[in-house]
């Protein structure tokens with residue numbers, strides 16, 4: 684006999700149809716879909732990466748997505764942040780994004796913060812999330828988000844793009860996984876941003892999609908997430924490579940002090 688919790692989690696007919704093309708995958712199936720529907724994702728920053736990852740997460744059936752961003756839509760965003768439309772310039776990104784995402788999938792719970800998540804609020808939202816997706820574009824935020832993820836043992840999908848290049852990894856998957864601070868020093872040069880260096884339109888789309896794929900696999904417990912490895916892609920030359928990452932035992936954030 685099925686347990687009560689199993690019955691409570693059964694998928695409706697419309698859910699079975701909506702998600703049928705991934706439920707039919709032998710590696711995925713009903714159980715993975717139910718896990719996804721029971722998951723909560725925190726997406727920090729909804730720019731080039733986040734506008735893509737959020738649409739796929741909502742379409743795929745992540746049950747609850749929490750999004751924070753304090754920006755408004757600007758004309759320079761539209762070349763790559765394709766969740767926004769031209770007639771939405773000067774509107775709050777999180778509000779515009781919520782409306783769009785809710786149209787893609789009305790059954791998903793979407794919570795928004797029209798502000799930078801910092802301090803207590805950041806700590807609280809990271810703790811509540813099953814996984815965090817970093818969609819920010821500056822080192823200060825990335826270090827702060829990483830610190831909170833390490834403290835609450837929450838996995839962190841990290842990506843960055845610039846010019847024609849991008850990189851991707853998942854930090855804090857297990858106690859033995861490296862964290863962002865194992866890889867980067869807290870003295871990074873803030874001038875390495877899209878605003879300063881430019882980025883080709885579709886490159887954040889590639890990495891936003893990869894962030895969604897990693898988050899979905901992690902939440903649904905299928906396949907292998909990119910734990911302890913960094914994927915580096917040069918889209919100009921079509922060069923893809925992976926390098927091994929090691930936890931730094933002397934890391935000031937996650938190391939044994």
Ligand SMILES: [Zn+2]
Nearest residue numbers: 862865934937
């Ligand atoms: Zn570390």
